[in-house]
Amino acid sequence: MGAFIVRRLLVTIVVLLLVSLISFSIMQLVPGDPAVVMAGLAATADQIQAIRVQFGLDKPFHVQLVRWYAGIAVGDMGQSMTLGRAVGQALIERLPATIGLALVAFAMTIVIGLSAGILAAIRQNTWIDQLIMTLAVVGVSVPSFWLGLILIIVFAVTFDLLPAGGYVAFAQSPRDWLVSLLLPAFSLALLQVGLLARITRSAMVETLRQDFIRTAKAKGLPTWMVICKHALMNVMVMVVTIIGIVFSLMLSGSVVIETVFSIPGLGRLMASAILTRDYPLIQGGLLLTAAMFVLINLVVDVLYAYLDPRIRYD
């Protein structure tokens, strides 16, 4: 186990170094002079030069790169162009809303996705199974931002049941916090619900075929107990392995969903950074989200290896 963790850690460090290199390279992709693009159309030559100096763009590539890594090492991702403050600080401030949104969406994903998948597996090849699997494939096909707009039309405009947007901090009112997140979280979750339902169904079908399930049934255990105690444990292990992917999909979706529902989170910050060509902020946002994904996957992998010893000898 120790050797596995060490090897996994080394790989993580390599990937993190590459991730930060890719984030850094975003600025290098800008055709021509990034300082000109960032300064905007009305900028004078002096202003452009000031930006060049401020962001170290006047230095050679390798100096910029060393500075970037040195900065990251002490948690400094540079200064935002448009906000006039540290990128790291601006990102961290926006994190709670996005994490809140992701948590509610994650809860929906697990509850709906798992139960739909299990139900489909138990009622395999019946109309219930077919209906659930049809809904699941529709779920992974609908664009989340459009679903969000449709939900706004139905629940906010037509029936006036839920707010059309905005965000209430959890500390302010947990109830309003949840209400403000219901529509965006569902829009964000539907894709993952579809994915999870499909994965759960196939894992469950596979598990229900195993000998130990037959033994459990033969012992005379009631069906719900066979499913909950024996089969579900096996399925849960599989679910753990996709947590990283689900998280990544949610961060991806949050860019559009937070824009649609005016939620002051990381995604909306990134969407505005993109429109204002705030490259330092874009670099920082990319680095932060990718690093979170890498670290979550590290934890998941170690947990998984702990749960299933076969993995360690891969």
Place this chain on the structure above:
Amino acid sequence: MAATSTAPLANAPWRRYLRHPMFLTGAILCLSVVLLAVFADLITTRAPERTRVSQAFTPPGESYLMGADNLGRDVWSRVAFGSRVSIAIGFATVVLAGVAGTLIGLLSGYYRKLDEPLMRAMDALMSFPAILLAVGITAALGPSATNAVIALAVVYAPRTARIVRASTLVLREMDFVAGARAAGATDARILLRHLLPNCLGPLVVQLTFVFAYAVLAEAALSFLGMGPPPPAPTWGNIIADGRDYLREAAWICLFPGMAISITVLGLNLLGDGLRDLLDPRMKIQES
């Protein structure tokens, strides 16, 4: 050797495909979208960019099938012409991500020394949330159809590379590869003539899903203002334009979103169907 280098695609009799309900539904949906794109000129009566303010917010009806938007543009015409952009960007992404991903996957699966560095680079690229990386790249390169394709290819090539690598790893240990090598085949010949054709099944399935992701991602990109710039009609653009008029003219958003959903659904069903048909092993795992 000749038999092993035949693509599994060629072996499958077409009747099997037509009898597969998922494949058939997917194929019909995709075909309708392709027809919509090809005949967009013929089946619309107004140019997609033509504004007519007096007709603004005309609800869907006889004269405007899907209604008119805030500038009096014909939503049906914009949706029909928008299909061209979605299909073109999706297809170009599939080609670019497919070629790059296949090459990386073959090299990394065949040459052990290249495997670690190439796969760690792919891991790093796949660590970024897909849409975020795509918008980051287009924000740097500038919003345009070409740059959207480049960004989406960067996002989806690693996912393709992984699939090809996995197949290559298994195939390279097989006797027919040793046979080819003994017969004096060069590495390039082994890779392209022997390994590649045997990866085609999983590759085609994967690329169908890449097409679906790319259509969704392009819509999100356009919605955020990072796709082909307006007034070019793209499904994402139209939804972004209609967003401000949800209350009075929901149809502006409604129809392009349905078009996206139908296209992506068609591609997903096609992919699921192809997976069943081309790789029976995976079907057992899945069902």
